[in-house]
Amino acid sequence: MRPWLVECLESRTLLAASIGDVDGDNDFDANDSFLIHLVKLAGTDSHIAQLKGASPRSAAQIRSSIQALQAEGDVDGDFDFDANDSFLVHLVQLAGTDTQLELTKGGSPLTAAAIRSRIDRLKSVVSESAAAISSLSPTDGEEMVSVTRETIVRFNAAVDPQTVTSDAFFLLANGKRMPGQIRVSSTEKFATIVYDSPLPASTEIQVVVNGDQITARNGLAVDADGDGQPGGILRTQFRTLPLTRIPGTNVFGYVRDSVTGQPIEGVTIRVDAFPAANVVTDENGRFELVDMPAPEFFVHIDGSTSTSTPAGYVYPNVGKPFHSVPGQTVQLEMNREVFDIFLPPMAVADIVSLSETQTTQVGFGDAGRAELATMFPGVDPATWDRMQVSFSPGSAIDDQGNPSTAAAIIPVPPERIPGPLPPNLNPQLVVSIQASGATSFDVPAPVTFPNLEGLAPGEQSLIFSFDHDAGRWVVVGTGTVSSDGLTIESDPGVGIIAPGWHLTQPGVDAESGTPTEDPEWSDIQQILQDDYDSKRGTKDAALSHQILCIATTACNNAGPEGWGSGWVKDLFSEIAKDIDANRYETPIPDWIPDFFHTVWGGFGYHFVDHLLPGFIANCDRLDDDSDGDGITDHEEFFEQAVGPCFDEVSAAGEMSAFSAGSAKELIPAVATALREFAKKYCKGQDAISTISELVNATTALFDTGVRAVQYLGNVYETLSDFLNDVPNFNDPPFGVPVPFFERSYWDIPSVRSQSDFEISAAVDYFLEVGSEITLSLGITLPVQRSSVEYFVFADNDVATIDAAGMLRIHGTRSAFSAIPTPLYVLARVGDRIGFRQFAVLDADRDGDGLGDFYEEHTGLNSQQFNSGQSDFDEDGLTDHVEAALRTSPQYRDTDRDGVSDQFEVAAFDDALRGPESTFRVLTELRYSLENISTGFVQRGVTDLNGSLATLVLAPDATYRLSLLDLKTLKSGHYEFQTPASGSLFRIPTIQVRESSSSDVDQDGLGLDAELILGTFPDNADSDNDGIPDGAEVAQGLDPLGGRAFPTGVIASLPLLGEAREVILQADLQNGNGQLAWLATGSHGMAVVDATQFNNPIVLGQLELPGETTDIAVDSIRQRAVVAAGDAGL
Incomplete structure (x- = not known):
């Protein structure tokens, strides 16, 4: 399969069903490698029928046979469409011509968003590429993980269970493997580690998945590290919650019936890891847990022990986290909202027996329907017949793998569930799906909801479940509205994965990656110096030398009033990041003489990638005059750095004197044009249309047949006309005569x-x-x-x-x-x-302005005219614009960072740099997420990597995500538009920087920080607890909590041995962190993350001979010396 075709599967609305005719003779014979790909979206296998040279078939024959399939696929090859076949998506691409088959499912057309969602989730099934890890729970960097929560790895294709061994999938704690059993699901798409004993508290746990040892059903090793190649090892870590019982830390609450609202007596509140702390509700449904850990602990509310259960009903078991405040007695609350726990009564008569041999359909029983009639008096009772869950035989199991024998569905009022819904969820209906004794579903149970939201046929909605282990609502997949608009059916492969509370609602399943920060000037210079040193004597030396020289000059002028600060610093930060990521590594043998080189061989990259995006990102600062001498920073940048540095490069013999002289004239002129272009963007025109206009203005020359020298001779004139056409736009001072572009200057x-x-x-x-x-x-x-x-x-x-x-x-x-x-x-x-x-x-046989070589190597058709409006990968950028920006016309996300090219270009981010960066901010951050369309703001905390794994956003809405590092008070934000409902969306990388916002109330927090935290910008003590907001933030306290911190023990650790000596030192890998190094007596030594004083985390423990009594640490050399008595050092 052609690589570009595999890439485009995510971006096309249709999957490739065939490719072929390699030799271009319009026939499929032994010289061709022809495959028809039939992708089965439901189930575990993909079906591939190969016709490779065995019996030649014409394009017409192949096309005819595939068209006969319509939108349903003959998977079993019996030329009939029956229960043994599954829904397929088809695209026929034969001899350079796309034949698109109408895409339907049971006669119901699907929207483009629905199709894309299927393609996104099933891309690996289509290709013969390696299976990959689709998710891991707990997620990388997750905190406050329950010590009993299982670890689950999910694959995007079936794997061989025999290869998922304890050497291929395991956990490490304190340097040792955690014993447990591995259970691979019957779908062969996920594996679970069930621990022999609870995980240690307050400890960093490492998860290891060795893809080299796990084999997918296609025979390839699993791509565990995500590099696109089979094999590799994935290592992630999460941190367990503290279990230190703190005297006086009490939590009370009430348990009530979700139908009547009456208290439930006799419900057992079981505390994970503390059986002695369990309590039972009284006649008022009240309970109180005493001397609990802080700030969080996990419980299970066991309704089966109730003594006030109505006759003929039972109550379920619910797991969730409770929040506590050290040293205080508080009522149950979430996000500062007090709540009661509601349990739904499940009528015994509504319980359905589960078959051991065939799929069982479970819907609402009579009692459930009666309750629905009360909840929805105006809804046709027939509506509730459409609520169905399909249980595969033996799929509902407990922690030991024993199958459940019965299940039921219970309707629940959204305002009466075990805990309040997140503020962004407002469903019409919540259901509780219960299976007696079961804790998970080995096969995801397909579900059908009635379409109470009134979504249009083909529209998608998200399906949510309450994850009792994690204590939060999660998206388990998408559902699509049926052709009659009556139901929302879970998409193929999507289903309920555990008993509990579930709902459906339109939305976008979003996540954000780890943010980045700017390198310091010293880091920039070191990166550029290393780059130049590695390229001396090569054709790339001139470019590297030029960039280093300019950066050094800018750094020397980077004082408070120097032109080297501001946008110049930001520009070189981006260049350094790209070079650090090896974007411009194009070495050639060093025996090539180094004195023949022109500026167009290298610096042009930075024009495209950085000057224009850099100017636009800083368009409001391009006329700054930092030193007030009447000369803009932009002019000084070119006069004092760019120009002289060409002379330096020439003097080093890396560029001819003529080339240097020409570049000194040409580059400032082009940069001035780009600057004025960027200023136009500042006047309100969106980025994509601005770039499109520039591309259209230059590509318009294609229609007149202008080629080569004539084109070069008209560049200036075209660009000038384009800029001058802007209303109220001043002529840019190019200062270079048009004849400069004549051929004589290019022939050198x-x-x-x-x-x-x-x-x-x-x-x-x-x-x-x-x-x-x-x-x-x-x-x-x-x-x-x-x-x-x-x-x-x-x-x-x-x-x-x-x-x-x-x-x-x-x-x-x-x-x-x-x-x-x-x-x-x-x-x-x-x-x-x-x-x-x-x-x-290059030749241009179809006359569309795109060269044949380019079109053939990017998967476009070199013999079919491209109007200039074509967008092959449907990312919002036309093929011509992608050609100009050097993004892929075949793949919506060229740099594979999870953000589409359109979103990155629209914000003038770098669409060619991947997600990895040396300058990532790997720490917990505060965030605020504002729906600009409604003004609603939600706030919270990221994981340890500064990322957010589960965000549910409204579709087609404008949001602003802001991040704040509490240790440095650096902040950053990103404004974006969400896609259609049911889409998967990755928010572009956010860059955090020093804030220049004012501190109105003089509490130590600037306006940016106050807005993100939700504190009052005009009140130094927002919670009136006597401590200024800035001081509380610096101490790791809640500036909105309004509570003093207790005295006494607030945290302890499960250390092996006894703490004989403690040394505190800065964490050099996390400049704002603090590590504690301990000599632990009879055991050896331990390392603890003591950054957050009320929640220290054990990073590792090492067993040593003798009795350790003292420890010394050299963090720079990464060495520790431990005194161990007779055992020595």
């Missing part, structure tokens, strides 16, 4: 003068892709012609030259046929050197 005749001899060719200057020419030398050669060496400055897929001087042009780096690519050829005879320049042009 002065460079030829540096040659010792000429290189002659039958072609004067321009070479077409696919052409071949033989070069001759204007020099008398030695008898041995083999003494001539030829070099071409190009990658092998662009041009090659052999020992006889035959130059072959294979391709071009330019996406547009009218824009030539400079090509330099070097000949060496002994110590004498000859040099010649050419320009490579």
Whole structure:
């Protein structure tokens, strides 16, 4: 399968059903590798029928047979569509022509969003690529994890259960493996570790999944590390909650019947890990747990022990976290909202027996229907017949794997559930799905909800479940509205995965990655210096030297009033990040002479990737004059750094004097145009349409047949006209005459003068892709012609030259046929050197302005006219715009960072840099998420990696996500538009920076921080507890809590041995953290994360011989010395 086709599966609305005709003869024979891919979206296997050279079939025959399938697939090959077949998505791509089949499911058309969701979730099933890990629970960096919560890894394809061993999937705590049993589901798509004993409290637990040892059913090792290749190892970590019982830390509450609201007596409140703390509700339904841990602990509310259960009913068992305040007695609350626990009564008559041999459909019973009639008096009773859950035989199991024999569905008023719904959830109906004794469903149970929300046919909705182990609502998948609009059916492969509370509601399943921060100038210079050192003597040395020189000059002018601060610093931060990520690594052998190089060979990358995005990101600062000398920072940047640095690079012999002189004139002019272009964006035009206008203004030349030199000669004029057409837009001061763009300047005749001899060719200057020419030398050669060496400055897929001087042009780096690519050829005879320049042009057979080489290598059709409005991957960027930006026209997310190209380009983020960054902020952050459309704000805490794994957002709404680092008070935000309901969405990476906002109330928090935290910007003590907000934040306290912190023991750790000595040192890997190093007597030593004083976490413990009594640590050298008595050091 062509790589680009695999990539486009996520972005096309239809999957590829066939590819072929490799040799282009319009027939499928032994010379072709033809596959018809039939993807079964429900179930565990994909069905692939191969026709490879066995019996040649024409394109028409193949097309006819596939069209006959319509939208349902003949998976079992019996040419009939029956119960053995599953719903398929088809796209036929034959001989360069897309034949799109109508996509339906039972006669109901599906929306593009619904199709994309299926494709996103099932991409690995389509291709023969390695299966991958789709999720891990607990998530990486998660905190406050219950010590009894199981660890689950989910795969996006079936794996061989025999290969999921204790060596392939295990947990580490304190350097030792946690014993337990591995249970692989019957679907073979997830595995669970059931511990032999609870996990240690207040401890960092590492999860290891070794993909090298786990084999998928397609025979490939599982891609565990997510690099796209089979195999690899995934390592994540989570932290368990503290279990130190704190005197005077009490929690009380009430348990009530969800139907009558009456108190329930005799309900047992079981505290995880503390059986002695269990209590039973009194006649008022009240309970009180005393001397509890803080700030959180897990309980199970066991309704089966109730002594006031109505006749013919039973109450379920519910698990959830309780919140507590050290040293105080508080009522149950969540997000500062007091609540009671409601348990739904389940009528015994409504319970349905589960079959051991076939699927069982479970719906509402008579008692449930009666309650629904009360809850929804105006709804047709037939509506409730549509609520169904399908239980596969033996799928509802307990922790030991024993199957449940009965199940029921209970309607629950949304306001009467065990805990309040998140503020962004407002469903019409909540149901409790119970299976006696079961804790999970080995096979996700497909579910159908009545469409009470009134969604349109084909529209998608999210399906939510309350995760009792994690204590929060989670999205388990999507459902699609049926063709008659009456029901919402869970999509193939989606279902209920555990008993409990469930609902459906339109929304977007979103997450955010780890934020980044700017490197310091010293970091920037070091990255650039290392980059330059690695490229000395190569064709890339000039670019690296130039960037280093400019950065050094800017750093020397980076004082409070220097032009090297502000947007200049931000610009070089981005360049350093990209270089650190090896974006511009294009080394060639060091024997290539280094004094022939032009600025267009390298610095042009940064124009596209950084100057324009950097200018636009800082468009409101481009006219700044930091030192007040009447010259803008932009002008000083080019006058004092860019220009002089070209001279420095030239003096180093890495660029010709002519090239340096030309660049000093050309680059400031182009940069000025880009600056004015960026200022237009500041006036309110959105980014994508702004870029599109620029691309359209230049590509308009294609229609007139302007090529090569004429194009170059008109660049200035076209760009000027475009900018001048903007209303109230001043003419940019280019300062460079149009004739500068004539061919004589591009041919660089002065460079030829540096040659010792000429290189002659039958072609004067321009070479077409696919052409071949033989070069001759204007020099008398030695008898041995083999003494001539030829070099071409190009990658092998662009041009090659052999020992006889035959130059072959294979391709071009330019996406547009009218824009030539400079090509330099070097000949060496002994110590004498000859040099010649050419320009490579690409053919454009369909006349759409995109070169054939580019179209063929990106999966576009080089023989079909592209109007300029085509958007092959449907990411909102036309193919022409993607060509200009160098993003992929085949894949909505070119850099694989989880954010579509459209979203990144719209905000002028980098659509070509992946998610990894040296400058990630790996710490817990505070966040605020504002729905700008409604003004609603929700606040919370990220995980330890600064990321958010479960955000449910309204569809087609504008949001603003803001992050705050409490230790440094750096903050950042991102404003974005959500996609359609049912979509998976990754919020672009947020960059946190020093805030310049004012501190109105002088409490130590700027306005940005106050808005994120929700404190009052004009009140230094928002909760009136006598401690200023800034001081509370610095001490790790809640500035809105309004409660003093208790005296006495507030935390303890499950250390092995006895703490004989404690040393506190800064955590060098987390500059704002603090580590405690302990000598633990009879055991050895331990390392503790003591950053949060009321919640220390054991990172590791090491057993050592002897009795350890003292410890010394050198954090820089990463060494610890422990005194162990007779055992020595």
